[in-house]
Amino acid sequence: QGLARARQVDAAGDDRQSQLFPCQQRYRLFYADTEAVVADMLKANAVLGLTLKPVPARLPGRDVFRLRYISRDDLSVGEVQAAREQVDFEFVAASGFDLYGWDFEWFHEASGKPVQTAERLVDEIDHLFAYGHMIEKNKLILLMHDEMFQDR
Numbered sequence: 543q544g545l546a547r548a549r550q551v552d553a554a555g556d557d558r559q560s561q562l563f564p565c566q567q568r569y570r571l572f573y574a575d576t577e578a579v580v581a582d583m584l585k586a587n588a589v590l591g592l593t594l595k596p597v598p599a600r601l602p603g604r605d606v607f608r609l610r611y612i613s614r615d616d617l618s619v620g621e622v623q624a625a626r627e628q629v630d631f632e633f634v635a636a637s638g639f640d641l642y643g644w645d646f647e648w649f650h651e652a653s654g655k656p657v658q659t660a661e662r663l664v665d666e667i668d669h670l671f672a673y674g675h676m677i678e679k680n681k682l683i684l685l686m687h688d689e690m691f692q693d694r
Contacts, residue, residue: 569603576630580637596640601631605643605685607677608635614643614677644685645676654689 573579579601587597607614608631615624615631635641646667649657658666667682669675676682 572602573627573630576633579630580634580639583634583639584637596635596638598642599634599639600642600644601634604631606631606641607643608632608639608641610640612677616643642683643677644683646670646682647685648687648690650687650690654687654692656690 583597583599587593604627605614605616605618606627615628619627631641648663651657656663667684670682671680
């Protein structure tokens with residue numbers, strides 16, 4: 543769909559692909575075949591026995607919401623990339639998924655060590671609640687990464 547077209551453009555000589563960070567390249571490849579992404583998600587749901595409709599889901603590397611009452615695109619990607627991906631997110635949502643992004647991310651270093659302490663994180667979350675900077679009032683979705691909780 544949209545990303546598949548973007549991949550064709552890149553293959554036709556657009557060298558922006560080589561300027562992307564490795565994680566951006568990985569996500570670009572992941573999203574290159576939207577139908578395969580949806581098929582993979584449906585297969586995972588079948589294996590897990592998930593039958594709830596719509597199925598709550600989060601897409602890797604994208605802060606996107608597609609819910610019955612809200613639609614928000616990832617503001618961290620460029621305008622052109624966001625336009626390419628929008629049709630894909632709509633397809634995933636139309637395939638029976640509620641897509642959730644996040645309100646705040648707990649960042650970490652490459653080693654997995656959190657950038658800020660847990661105390662600082664709580665202060666930042668308190669600030670978000672004080673000023674209502676969340677997608678849904680009085681509810682916060684915090685993105686954390688499992689590598690932050692591994693013993694190394």
